[in-house]
Amino acid sequence: xxxxxxxxxxxxxxxxxxxxxxxxxxxxxxxxxxxxxxxxxxxxxxxxxxxxxxxxxxxxxxxxxxxxxxxxxxxxxxxxxxxxxxxxxxxxxxxxxxxxxxxxxxxxxxxxxxxxxxxxxxxxxxxxxxxxxxxxxxxxxxxxxxxxxxxxxxxxxxxxxxxxxxxxxxxxxxxxxxxxxxxxxxxxxxxxxxxxxxxxxxxxxxxxxxxxxxxxxxxxxxxxxxxxxxxxxxxxxxxxxxxxxxxxxxxxxxxxxxxxxxxxxxxxx
DNA sequence: AGCTCATGGCGAG
DNA sequence: TCGCCCTGAGCTG
Numbered sequence: 076x077x078x079x080x081x082x083x084x085x086x087x088x089x090x091x092x093x094x095x096x097x098x099x100x101x102x103x104x105x106x107x108x109x110x111x112x113x114x115x116x117x118x119x120x121x122x123x124x125x126x127x128x129x130x131x132x133x134x135x136x137x138x139x140x141x142x143x144x145x146x147x148x149x150x151x152x153x154x155x156x157x158x159x160x161x162x163x164x165x166x167x168x169x170x171x172x173x174x175x176x177x178x179x180x181x182x183x184x185x186x187x188x189x190x191x192x193x194x195x196x197x198x199x200x201x202x203x204x205x206x207x208x209x210x211x212x213x214x215x216x217x218x219x220x221x222x223x224x225x226x227x228x229x230x231x232x233x234x235x236x237x238x239x240x241x242x243x244x245x246x247x248x249x250x251x252x253x254x255x256x257x258x259x260x261x262x263x264x265x266x267x268x269x270x271x272x273x274x275x276x277x278x279x280x281x282x283x284x285x286x287x288x289x290x291x292x293x294x295x296x297x298x299x300x301x302x303x304x305x306x307x308x309x310x311x312x313x314x315x316x317x318x319x320x321x322x323x324x325x326x327x328x329x330x331x332x333x334x335x336x337x338x339x340x341x342x343x344x
Numbered sequence: 345a346g347c348t349c350a351t352g353g354c355g356a357g
Numbered sequence: 358t359c360g361c362c363c364t365g366a367g368c369t370g
Contacts, residue, residue, distance in 0.1 A: 178364040
């Protein structure tokens, strides 16, 4: 259940667990059996993240391309891997430990060229050092689509999902329904800066926390609340609850087939 | 046992 | 914009 911060974290975790050593690969579920056999026993050479896309590199030059989708996930364990439970698309093991991949939207063996093609069609990723926010601004500032939809469009920005988009717009007091072309340059600069800071923090924490110290439930004298996603947030999945800043009921609506959350009072046009 | 929901994305029309 | 794909948890009955 991942936005970009989790994918970058997984790249580091896979590299730490398997990097520079041979890895045993299997597909207990069977749906990745031929590909797992092809990489079985190779050196695990690299792990890279581009937005929500994860690439695991192997010595013969191919990559395992993973996209977790809505509910895919990795788990890591120490020691020998236990009997498979449930649908394990890919399991990797070495003498120290193992990793299991379940429910990915994508799990495919690809060439270097295919990997580059995936990276090329993505917008800048706030978590990557080589990201150029100007690419995103060009698309944003030319579009009649809403800022809410643009922030989730991976061709515009890579790695931002439903939680970060809701929280960044809240923190900057921006109405999600405004068109991209109506954004001011300074507002875009602030959005990018917030994404870089919040997502970096998310990589370290492994969860999304966006509430400023002065607005935490403790500071405000409210009962603590942590959502199922595991972080402390202003509006994401807080529909009909009081805004942590102004007390107005947080609103929700379906917006381009995803749930959008915002405070109608703090986020005005 | 069956439904509903979830931090995502693709292709068809 | 819709339907569909991936899987498991947390309900309801």
